[in-house]
Amino acid sequence: MTGEPRHVPLRRCVGCGKQRPQAELIRLAALPSDGIVVDRERRFGGRGAYLCSGANCVKRALARGSIPRALRQPGSGTAWAERILDAGT
C-alpha cells in the first residue's frame, strides 16, 4: 500500500506549461540588484518562476520571453538561461 502521497506543492513550468512537483523544477527569482537569477537553493523570496531542468523548456521560455514576463523584469538579459544550460550539460 502506497496510499496518498504527502501533499507535494506543484508549480507550473513557464516553458512547457506542465505542472510538476516544485522540487523537480528550477526556481528563478528576480533580485532588485541582479535581475533574474537562478535560485537553486531557494534562498530568495519574492516573485519566482519555475522551469523544468531540460534545455527544451529553457529554450522555449527564452524564445517566448516568459521568464522576464513572469518575474516582471523586462530587459534583464539571458544570463540566467546560460547558467541553466551550462549546468545541465
Ligand SMILES: [Zn+2]
Ligand atoms: Zn517544462
